[in-house]
Amino acid sequence: MPDLILHNYPNSPFAEKVRLILGYKGLDWHSVQIPRVMPKPDLMPLTGGYRKTPVMQIGADVFCDSSCIVRELERRHPDTTLFPADSHGIATMIGAWADRTFFFDAVGVVFGTLASMVPNDLREDRMRFSGGMIDIDRYQREQTQLRSQLRAHLFWVERALEDGRRYVLGTTPTWADFCLYHPVWMVQRRVPELGAANDMPRTLAWFERMTAFGHGRPVELDAKEALSIAQAAAPAAIKLGHPELPEGFSVGAAVTVAADDYGKDPVAGTLVAANAQHIVIRRSDPAVGEVNVHFPRAGFVLSKAA
Numbered sequence: 001m002p003d004l005i006l007h008n009y010p011n012s013p014f015a016e017k018v019r020l021i022l023g024y025k026g027l028d029w030h031s032v033q034i035p036r037v038m039p040k041p042d043l044m045p046l047t048g049g050y051r052k053t054p055v056m057q058i059g060a061d062v063f064c065d066s067s068c069i070v071r072e073l074e075r076r077h078p079d080t081t082l083f084p085a086d087s088h089g090i091a092t093m094i095g096a097w098a099d100r101t102f103f104f105d106a107v108g109v110v111f112g113t114l115a116s117m118v119p120n121d122l123r124e125d126r127m128r129f130s131g132g133m134i135d136i137d138r139y140q141r142e143q144t145q146l147r148s149q150l151r152a153h154l155f156w157v158e159r160a161l162e163d164g165r166r167y168v169l170g171t172t173p174t175w176a177d178f179c180l181y182h183p184v185w186m187v188q189r190r191v192p193e194l195g196a197a198n199d200m201p202r203t204l205a206w207f208e209r210m211t212a213f214g215h216g217r218p219v220e221l222d223a224k225e226a227l228s229i230a231q232a233a234a235p236a237a238i239k240l241g242h243p244e245l246p247e248g249f250s251v252g253a254a255v256t257v258a259a260d261d262y263g264k265d266p267v268a269g270t271l272v273a274a275n276a277q278h279i280v281i282r283r284s285d286p287a288v289g290e291v292n293v294h295f296p297r298a299g300f301v302l303s304k305a306a
């Protein structure tokens with residue numbers, strides 16, 4: 001039975017990024033279907049409030065955010081690495097741009113183009129979730145501008161591939177390719193009629209190459225079963241190199257961790273470890289017992305609990 005459990009739903013671009021990485025690494029994994037809007041009653045006991053998609057679970061360890069997920073996947077399955085040679089710095093920088101700016105180009109174009117088909121529950125949920133940033137009426141009004149931004153940024157991908165390289169940093173795929181992939185996937189899948197990249201042959205060929213990695217070998221798992229797996233497991237012993245706690249924080253302190261951009265619901269727990277890239281807190285819930293919840297340091301706020 002595979003250890004990796006991905007809590008996800010089919011239309012989630014960030015989940016697609018991780019599914020494709022699982023495919024690239026050739027892994028067996030369990031897929032738990034979660035709702036795309038709140039409430040998410042079988043996810044909250046695991047995360048303690050983090051509601052974004054995807055979340056990865058391994059026993060009683062829960063990994064929030066695709067960059068935290070990939071760090072753990074790399075640790076466990078380093079062979080087909082996403083960070084070959086000295087690509088780590090540049091790949092993570094491109095990834096950070098793609099996951100925020102480029103992703104929101106795609107969100108604006110897709111939601112604005114499909115505005116009349118977006119159900120009310122999704123509209124309202126995303127408005128609340130994003131603190132007003134994902135405003136589908138505004139996306140509809142500003143569609144010309146949003147499409148021009150998407151196209152401008154898509155051409156950056158085309159330019160990156162201009163010398164005939166197969167992937168944006170050379171001959172093998174890196175984290176940068178997977179982060180650039182999911183916004184393109186969202187646009188190509190949801191609004192193919194726009195032909196947003198039709199005059200970008202290198203981008204289209206790269207997209208096909210990336211798509212061919214597939215999703216590995218997923219097996220569906222019931223959400224309640226995932227909770228039982230956490231309940232039956234113990235949180236892993238954490239050995240983080242180069243501990244780095246902000247002044248005034250100590251291991252064992254009551255803290256909260258929250259995203260700094262959108263979906264900012266804080267998760268409360270006891271600080272287990274932190275370094276420049278990673279935060280781990282321990283929390284418990286009757287449905288899962290004790291769990292470690294892992295976050296990236298970049299893009300997250302660590303605070304003392306009130």
Ligand SMILES: N[C@@H](CCC(=O)N[C@@H](CS)C(=O)NCC(=O)O)C(=O)O
Nearest residue numbers: 012013014036051052053065066067
């Ligand atoms: N920084 C996060 C972003 C995740 C994200 O924004 N996911 C979207 C779906 S693709 C989301 O959470 N939407 C609301 C939801 O699923 O509840 C990551 O890298 O995982």
